[in-house]
Amino acid sequence: MGSHKLNAFVYAGIVAIGGFIFGLDAAVISGTVKYLTQEFALSEMQIGFVVSAPGFGVLPALPLAGYLSNKLGRKKALQLVALLYLVSAVCSTFAPTYLTLVLARFLGGMAFCSLSLATMYIGEIAPPKWRGKLVSINQINIVIGLSAAYFVNYLIIDAVGVNSDWITSLGIKENTWRWMLGSEIIPAFLWLILLFFIPESPSWLVFNNQIKAAKKTLRKIMPNTEVDEHVAGMVVSLATSEKNQSVLDQFKEIVSKPMRLTLIIGVTVALVQQITGINAILFYAPTVFEQLGIGTDAAFIQAIWVGVTGLFFTILAIVFIDRIGRRPMIVWGTLWLVLSLGICSYGFKTARYKLVEEDVVTLTEFKNKDLLMLIVGKEFKSDAVFKKELKLLLGEKKARIHASNLIQKAVKLNTTLILFGILSFIAAFHFSIGPVLWVLFSEIFPISLRGIAIPSFAFITSITSYFVQLFFPWQLANMGASSVFLFYAVLGLIGFVILFRFLPETKNLSIEEIQKKLIKKT
Template sequence: MQQTIEHDGTMSRRLLLVTGTAALGGFLFGYDSSIINGTVDSIRGAFGLSAAAIGFVVSCALLGAMVGAWYAGVCAERFGRVRTMIIASLLLSVSALGSGLAFGTVDLILWRFVGGVGVGFASVIAPAYIAEVSPAGNRGRLGTLQQMAIVVGIFLSLLISAVLARIAGGAAADLWGSTAWRWMFLSELIPAIGYGLLAMRLPESPRYLVERQRLDEARHVLQTVVGMSGADAIGRKIEEIRTTVASEARKSFTDLRGPRFGLRRVVWLGIILSVFQQFVGINVIFYYSTTLWQSVGFDESDSFMLSVAGSITNIVATVIAIALIDSVGRRKLLLGGSALMALSLGVMALAFSNAGTVDGAVSLPAPWGPVALVAANVFIIGFGASWGPAVWVLLGEMFPNRIRGMALGLAGAAQWLANFVVSTTFPILAAIGLDFAYSLYALFALLSFIFVLRSVQETKGRSLESMISED
C-alpha cells in the first residue's frame, strides 16, 4: 500500500473551532446514548416492563442509529456535510422532546428510534468532515475530538441525571410538575438545538466543494481552514482531490463490491473494526452501569456517582489517546487497548463468578466488589485510550475518497447493529450470569487483538488521497 506522507496545512485557531464544532455531533452521540442510563429502572417501573422489553427500549435507538449511519453517507454526498449535521440536530431535538413527554412504551420507542437516526447521522458525518478539513499531520489529534466530545457528552448526561435524581429524591420521583426521568430526556434539547445553530456557520468540506465544481469556495476553505498557503500548493491539492473524486458522479452500492465475500477488502476491515469496538461490551458499562452497581449492593445515589466517575475516567483516557495517536499511531494504540481490555474483562468475569444472591439480588462478597469496580475502570481506560477514538479516526481516513461516504456509512451501520446486539442481549446474558457475560466480552477483546495484529495497517501521516485499498 502506498505510504505518501503529506504536509499540507497547519493547526490554527480557525481549524480548531471548525473541527470542534463538527465534533459536537459526537457530544450529542454520547449524551443521547447515555441519558437512558439513569432512566432504565424508572421507565421499567412506570410502564411495567420485562427484562427483554426494557432491553429493547434501551437499544431501539441503536436500530435508528444503524439506519441513520447508512443514510448519513448518502445524505452527505447529496446535500453536503454541513446540511447533514443540521438534519441530525433536528432529529435529536424532536427525539428529546418526544421522549420527555412520552405517554407509553410504544411512543417512547418511536421517539428513541428517531433520536437514534439523528445519532447515526452525527456519528458518521463528524469523523468524515473532520478528516476532510484536517492536515494529515494533525488529523489523528483532530479526529479524536470526536471521541472526546462523545465522552464529555456521556459525562454530562450522567452528571445531569445524577443531579436531577438527587434533587427529586430519585429518578422516578416528582420534579417540577413531572418526574425526574422525563427531565433527563428533555435536557438534551439544549445541546441539540445549539449544535444545529453552530453547524449553520461551518464551511463545507473542500472535497465536497470540489466534487460540486465549487472550486473558488474549495480554495478558500483550504486556505482559511486547512491552513494551506501558496496558490500553487492549493491548486495542486485541488487537482489531487479532483483526480480521486472524478469517478464519483454515479456512486452506488456496487462501488463497494469486491472479490472478498461481495465487498472490497477495505470495507470489510472497516466493518470488522466497528463490530469489535462494540462486541467488547463497552456500552454495557455506559447504558447499564447505574443498574449494575445497584445490583451489587450500592444504593441509587452512589450508583449514579459511580457511573459519573466512570465517565470521568473515560475523559482522562481520551486525553491520553489525543496525546499519543499521531506519535504512537493508530495500530499500536489498538493493540495495547485490546490487551488491557481482555485482562480487565477477565478480572471482572472472575469477580462476578464469586457473586451470590441476597434477597433476589446479586451480591459480591469482599473483596470482589471493589475488585470489580477497579477492573471496570481499567477496562474504560483501555477502551477510551484506544478503541474508542482510534476506530473513529481510522473510519474517517482509511477509505479512498471515491467510496468514503458510502463505506463509512456502511461501517457505521454495522457498528450500531453490533451495539444493538450487545445492548439487547446483556439483560439476557446477565440472567445467565454476569461472569458469563464478561467472559464473552473478554474473548472478543482477545480476538480484536489478533485481528489488528494480522490485518490493520498504519494510516498516520498519510494523505486522504493516498488511501488506495488492496482488493
C-alpha cells in the same frame, strides 16, 4: 493563534458539539432504566428495545448520510441532524407511552450519523497540518458528553433525595426520567443555532462547481496565497475520483482476494469494538453497578467515574497514538480488555446472595414481607438464580421494582475487585480499540474504496452495538453478571488472536505503503 487557525478551530468546534450531544444522548438513558421499568411495567426485553432504539435508528441513516451530504451540502445535512436531535429530545421527554418513547429515541438514533458527517466536514474544512487535532475534537467531545450524562443523572437523583419545595414544584420526583432525557434539549437547540454560522465545506462547493464560493470559504481558514493552489488540487482530485468504479464494483473489490487481509482486519476490529460489551456498560452503567449491592445513589456516583475514566484515557490515546503505534494499542489493548472482563466475571462468580431476617425487617417500603421470609437464610450462588427466585415469590413486576434493594441487602462480594475490573475495562477501551478503530479505518482502505468501505464497516459496528444493547438486560437477568462478562471476554479473546496474527503496523506509512503491506501478506 492567527485568524485563519482560529476560524478553523471555531468551525470545527461548533461541528464537534454534535459529538457532545451524541455522547449525552447515548448515556443519559442509563439513569432512566429503573424509572421506565416502574412507570411502564417493562420486561427485560422491552427495556432493551427502548435503550437500543437509537442503535437501530442509525442503521437506515448511515446509507442516507453520504447521499444527503452530497445532495444538500455538509452544512444543511448537519443542520438536519441537529434538528433530529432536538425533536427526538423533546418527544422523548414528553412521551406519553412506551411506544412513543421508543419511536422518539429511534428518531434520535437517525441523528447518530452526525459522527461520520462531523468527521467529513472537519476533515474538509481543516488545513492539512491541523486536520488530526481538529478531527480529534469530535472524539473528545463524545466522551465529554458521556461524562456529562452521568453527572446530570446523578444531580437529578441527588435533587430528588433532598425533597425540597422547589423539587416538588418542578415535578422532578414524579418525572425523574423525563428530566434526565430533557437535559438534551438545550444543547441540541444551541447546536442547531450555531450551525447557521459555519461556512459550507469548500470540498462540496468545488464538487458542485462553485469555485468562487469555495475560495471565499478557504480564505477564512488559510492564507490567501495558498487558496488557488488548494482549489486546483481539489479539482484534480475530483477529476480523478470521477473515474472511480461503480458502487457494486467497489463492493466486489472489497471482498476480492487482494483485499482479503484488509477485510479480515476490518470485520474483526469492527466486531471486537462492540461485542466486548462497551455499550452494555456505558448505556446501563447504574444498572451494572447496582449488581454490586451498593444501592441506587452510589451506583449513579460510580457511573460518573466511568465517564471520567473514559475521558482521561481517550486524551491519552490521542496523545500517544502517533508515538506508540496502531498495532500495539489495538492488539495489547484488546488483551487488556479481555483481562479486565475476566476480573469482573471472577468477582461476580465468587458472589453469594443470602437474606437474613434483619434485612427483611428493615424493608419498610415492602408490604409482603412474609413472602421473603420463605428464602431467609437460603444462599444463592448467582444473581440470576436469586432474581429468578424473587420472580417466583413476588411476581415479575414487583421483583423488578425491588430487585436492586434486595440485592443490596443480600449480596456478599468483593466490590473493590469488580469496580477495578469495570474501570480497567473502560480505560482499556478508550485507550485502544475505541478511538483507534476510526484512525485504522482511515488508513487501511485505498482512497478509491474509502467512501464505500468506511460506512460499510461502520454499519457492522453499529449493528453489533445494537444487539449488545438490546439483549444485555435479558442476559443479565437470565445468565447472571459473571456469565455475561465471561461471554464478552471469550469473544474479545478470539478477536485478540485474529488481530495478533494479522494486524500490521500502519504508523508513519502512506496509504499506498499500507496497501502494499496488506496485499503482500495476503
